[in-house]
Amino acid sequence: MITFSKKNNLLMQANYQYDLQDVAEPNLYREIFDYQSIPKIAFNNRVVPMGMPSEIWMTDTTFRDGQQSVSPFTPAQIEHLFKLMSRLGGPNGLVRQSEFFLYTAKDREALERCQALGLAFPEITTWIRANPKDFELVKAAGVKETGILVSCSDYHIFKKMHMTRRQAMEQYLSIVKSALDMGIIPRCHLEDITRADFYGFVLPFAEQLMILARESGLPIKVRACDTMGYGISYPGAALPRSVPGIIYGLNHYAQIPSEQLEWHGHNDFYKVVSNAGTAWLYGCSSVNCSLLGIGERTGNCPLEAMAVEYQALRGDTGGMDLTAITEIAEFMETEIGIEISPRQPFVGRHFNVTRAGIHADGMLKDEEIYNIFDTTTILNRPASVAVDSHSGLAGIAHWMNSYFRLKPPHTVDKKDETVMAVKKMVDELYLQGRNTVMGDQELEIMVRDAGMERYEKLLWHRSR
Numbered sequence: 001m002i003t004f005s006k007k008n009n010l011l012m013q014a015n016y017q018y019d020l021q022d023v024a025e026p027n028l029y030r031e032i033f034d035y036q037s038i039p040k041i042a043f044n045n046r047v048v049p050m051g052m053p054s055e056i057w058m059t060d061t062t063f064r065d066g067q068q069s070v071s072p073f074t075p076a077q078i079e080h081l082f083k084l085m086s087r088l089g090g091p092n093g094l095v096r097q098s099e100f101f102l103y104t105a106k107d108r109e110a111l112e113r114c115q116a117l118g119l120a121f122p123e124i125t126t127w128i129r130a131n132p133k134d135f136e137l138v139k140a141a142g143v144k145e146t147g148i149l150v151s152c153s154d155y156h157i158f159k160k161m162h163m164t165r166r167q168a169m170e171q172y173l174s175i176v177k178s179a180l181d182m183g184i185i186p187r188c189h190l191e192d193i194t195r196a197d198f199y200g201f202v203l204p205f206a207e208q209l210m211i212l213a214r215e216s217g218l219p220i221k222v223r224a225c226d227t228m229g230y231g232i233s234y235p236g237a238a239l240p241r242s243v244p245g246i247i248y249g250l251n252h253y254a255q256i257p258s259e260q261l262e263w264h265g266h267n268d269f270y271k272v273v274s275n276a277g278t279a280w281l282y283g284c285s286s287v288n289c290s291l292l293g294i295g296e297r298t299g300n301c302p303l304e305a306m307a308v309e310y311q312a313l314r315g316d317t318g319g320m321d322l323t324a325i326t327e328i329a330e331f332m333e334t335e336i337g338i339e340i341s342p343r344q345p346f347v348g349r350h351f352n353v354t355r356a357g358i359h360a361d362g363m364l365k366d367e368e369i370y371n372i373f374d375t376t377t378i379l380n381r382p383a384s385v386a387v388d389s390h391s392g393l394a395g396i397a398h399w400m401n402s403y404f405r406l407k408p409p410h411t412v413d414k415k416d417e418t419v420m421a422v423k424k425m426v427d428e429l430y431l432q433g434r435n436t437v438m439g440d441q442e443l444e445i446m447v448r449d450a451g452m453e454r455y456e457k458l459l460w461h462r463s464r
Contacts, residue, residue: 017207023197060122060303080331089122093122097123098114176209185220190202191227194228224250226266247282272301291328391426
């Protein structure tokens with residue numbers, strides 16, 4: 001069947017039909033995943049076109065997948081983070097949904113507290129086992145959509161579930177029909193899609209889901225889950241690992257609308273952010289994330305990373321409040337006790353801190369030289385300099401301007417007498433064998449010792 005596409009203004013051959021390949025033995029792609037070596041990245045040079053959807057957004061799994069990797073949050077903590085998440089996503093709902101568990105009293109209390117806030121976004125969804133009885137929990141919670149685990153690789157179908165592909169598909173479709181019968185939108189989590197037989201199972205199953213969606217009038221959603229982080233964004237990479245191939249195939253061959261298509265990645269091979277961005281580029285409206293990237297093993301895609309990536313790709317924030325990222329990180333570290341690497345982009349304590357003296361000199365002359373963007377305005381995180389044995393006069397001057405919040409014409413430079421006095425005290429400490437970075441309070445005491453009158457003036461600037 002040939003139809004005219006308004007998307008690219010070309011006649012497109014649109015009616016592809018893929019039949020289930022109910023194989024007797026599992027296809028484990030041993031030439032790629034031999035388990036005794038690093039999984040291989042294979043290419044076939046089949047390049048599919050980019051097709052960025054008109055709308056893209058993020059969804060959140062902090063309270064589901066993310067929470068499985070840390071000590072459980074309290075309902076009050078979840079409520080607070082949910083409000084910050086709503087502020088981050090803004091009035092246009094760029095953090096569109098957040099998924100919750102339903103199995104314990106604590107789970108349900110957290111969900112109810114967030115529902116009571118009456119926020120338009122994120123929409124609250126749930127995640128359940130592929131069990132018809134669990135839909136009763138969803139219905140009782142007053143939730144319109146739920147995630148359902150539908151594992152799609154032969155690793156899971158044969159080795160974990162001990163089924164054939166046909167048996168697995170029939171079971172999955174039965175569960176989806178149960179959701180539809182109760183008026184619940186099913187979000188099918190195609191677990192381990194980057195090790196699955198795309199043409200032999202994934203597409204035939206996805207096509208059946210779209211048939212059910214048309215018959216029911218409910219928008220069945222498909223979440224492509226890169227469960228083990230095997231996804232590859234390189235052009236011309238071969239399936240089953242190709243992110244462009246997976247998204248293009250689901251969107252073009254299975255005819256899943258972009259707004260019903262979602263990507264969920266893990267960071268086992270350091271590719272989680274680039275893979276999520278690639279999913280957007282090739283036709284997926286939604287990328288699933290967690291705050292700070294928490295999640296199983298190496299974690300999920302960081303929500304804050306994709307919020308920044310959104311602005312980079314779209315050219316504006318779309319109404320997001322990116323300063324909420326800083327408050328989220330501070331709350332998760334101080335109130336929940338999650339350890340954040342000091343060098344983690346956007347949220348780590350040192351992500352915009354320089355130590356090299358030559359860099360500090362550049363920062364003193366113009367912050368833009370060594371800061372990635374205006375972190376003060378965008379994230380409410382001023383760029384700073386850590387003072388140690390290598391910081392030099394420029395580093396101490398920059399620290400003073402930042403710590404005491406000095407603005408022109410009151411800023412100091414490296415020729416300032418107080419700066420030179422502090423530098424002398426710092427050098428003496430390192431000559432005596434110190435090998436750690438100077439703390440703010442230590443440096444403040446040195447400024448005071450350098451001259452009380454000047455110190456009091458600096459305190460006045462800081463308090464304004």
